[in-house]
Amino acid sequence: MTTLRIAGGRVLHPDFSVREGDVLVDDESGEILAVGDVADGDATLDAHGCLVMPGLVNAHCHAAMTLLRGYADDKPLESWLREDVWPVEAELTDTDIRAGTELALVELVKAGTTAFADMYFSMPEVAEAVAESGLRARLGHGVVGVGKDEEAARADHEESLDFAREYDGYADGRVRTIYTPHSLTTVDESLLREYVPKAREAGVPLHYHANETRDEVDPIVEERDERPLEYADDLGMVEEDDFVAHGVHSDAREVELLAERGTAVVHCPASNMKLASGAAPIPSYREAGVTVALGTDGAASNNDLDLFDEMRDAAMLGKHAAGDASAVPAEAVVEMATAGGADALGLDAGRIEAGRRADLAVVDFEAAHLTPTHDAVSNLAYATRGSDVRHTICDGEVVMCDREVLTLDEDAVRERAAEHAADLVARAE
Numbered sequence: 001m002t003t004l005r006i007a008g009g010r011v012l013h014p015d016f017s018v019r020e021g022d023v024l025v026d027d028e029s030g031e032i033l034a035v036g037d038v039a040d041g042d043a044t045l046d047a048h049g050c051l052v053m054p055g056l057v058n059a060h061c062h063a064a065m066t067l068l069r070g071y072a073d074d075k076p077l078e079s080w081l082r083e084d085v086w087p088v089e090a091e092l093t094d095t096d097i098r099a100g101t102e103l104a105l106v107e108l109v110k111a112g113t114t115a116f117a118d119m120y121f122s123m124p125e126v127a128e129a130v131a132e133s134g135l136r137a138r139l140g141h142g143v144v145g146v147g148k149d150e151e152a153a154r155a156d157h158e159e160s161l162d163f164a165r166e167y168d169g170y171a172d173g174r175v176r177t178i179y180t181p182h183s184l185t186t187v188d189e190s191l192l193r194e195y196v197p198k199a200r201e202a203g204v205p206l207h208y209h210a211n212e213t214r215d216e217v218d219p220i221v222e223e224r225d226e227r228p229l230e231y232a233d234d235l236g237m238v239e240e241d242d243f244v245a246h247g248v249h250s251d252a253r254e255v256e257l258l259a260e261r262g263t264a265v266v267h268c269p270a271s272n273m274k275l276a277s278g279a280a281p282i283p284s285y286r287e288a289g290v291t292v293a294l295g296t297d298g299a300a301s302n303n304d305l306d307l308f309d310e311m312r313d314a315a316m317l318g319k320h321a322a323g324d325a326s327a328v329p330a331e332a333v334v335e336m337a338t339a340g341g342a343d344a345l346g347l348d349a350g351r352i353e354a355g356r357r358a359d360l361a362v363v364d365f366e367a368a369h370l371t372p373t374h375d376a377v378s379n380l381a382y383a384t385r386g387s388d389v390r391h392t393i394c395d396g397e398v399v400m401c402d403r404e405v406l407t408l409d410e411d412a413v414r415e416r417a418a419e420h421a422a423d424l425v426a427r428a429e
């Protein structure tokens with residue numbers, strides 16, 4: 001066993017108290033060994049003037065969409081997807097997706113994110129990029145039926161299941177998988193009835209977009225006379241390890257259903273504001289006991305992957321929508337970005353305590369915009385930026401030290417992604 005001592009900082013504890021202390025990590029098993037007054041480690045990582053917090057969890061993302069950052073803005077979901085995003089995505093190659101995913105990984109690491117959930121395609125490339133980066137992920141091949149005949153749609157489901165079966169546990173267990181039908185309106189009922197049970201048999205959890213926009217909810221309600229998540233439940237898609245993205249337009253019955261089943265919701269406030277999708281009922285979810293996580297969604301609807309921004313957006317949108325400044329307080333958003341995300345993704349992380357995975361972000365608090373520190377949790381929610389993260393540790397390994405990414409070559413990744421993005425857009429036009 002070799003140990004790493006993250007020394008001299010203050011530590012954010014699971015009860016949100018902040019105390020001076022060290023964190024001792026076993027960098028072979030990737031576990032937190034001790035917190036507080038700890039004996040010397042084999043190596044030391046300096047955290048003076050810093051806050052040591054759980055690594056952030058981005059629970060809903062389409063990582064390679066970094067290639068489309070700033071390509072199509074200022075439109076609602078339906079036309080944004082159909083007119084702009086899907087035509088370009090049809091041109092994406094494996095190497096484009098690899099380049100875009102690596103760009104996302106650099107961005108995630110640099111903003112203290114240690115785990116994310118991704119729904120996209122060319123997922124073996126994504127899994128390899130994740131392996132290389134040192135991060136942790138829940139990965140799924142997104143299934144879309146729109147514009148496909150039965151055979152092609154079926155092949156998409158098969159690909160999603162094959163990937164999920166084959167890659168679960170990849171990269172020393174840092175990669176886990178999910179079965180990811182895109183949404184309840186873009187995938188056929190008959191194929192869901194056939195494939196959801198197969199995912200259950202394989203023990204793979206589900207992740208999909210649900211109740212994101214009114215345009216998506218209304219046709220289901222009209223056609224079936226039931227709420228979208230009731231329809232999903234009828235298909236067996238609302239189970240304990242599952243997590244749904246957005247949940248903007250859920251009604252009281254659906255909130256109750258998610259709470260009963262133990263299905264988590266991933267709140268994506270920036271994407272919801274940008275596409276004008278609406279404001280998710282976060283206070284209702286939390287009161288009902290639903291696990292709420294945070295996600296950026298893809299970089300084309302955000303337009304970055306900084307979860308500190310997302311925390312602030314979640315707090316601001318929550319208050320604005322409720323007309324109540326006490327709604328969605330600082331502690332709630334920090335919890336959503338850490339423990340909530342870890343719980344949604346089924347990771348033994350998101351809290352700094354002995355025995356948990358050593359997924360950590362060390363945030364430099366010696367900055368003008370973080371001074372003074374009356375309340376460290378308030379600073380995290382309202383004033384910190386991803387660029388304040390000094391070190392990122394995942395599974396006990398230092399993946400960024402003093403802002404230098406150790407696992408990926410940042411400049412090369414950035415150049416490659418810019419080239420792939422330019423070529424992609426040129427091909428699509």
Ligand SMILES: N[C@@H](CCSC[C@H]1O[C@@H](n2cnc3c(=O)[nH]cnc32)[C@H](O)[C@@H]1O)C(=O)O
Nearest residue numbers: 062085089119120121142143144209297298
């Ligand atoms: N196998 C599918 C790919 C689906 S990946 C997941 C899809 O979700 C899309 N997406 C990104 N953001 C959102 C969102 O906010 N709502 C719904 N879909 C989104 C994304 O562009 C991508 O097309 C195919 O052959 O088309």
Ligand SMILES: [Zn+2]
Nearest residue numbers: 209245297298
């Ligand atoms: Zn999405």
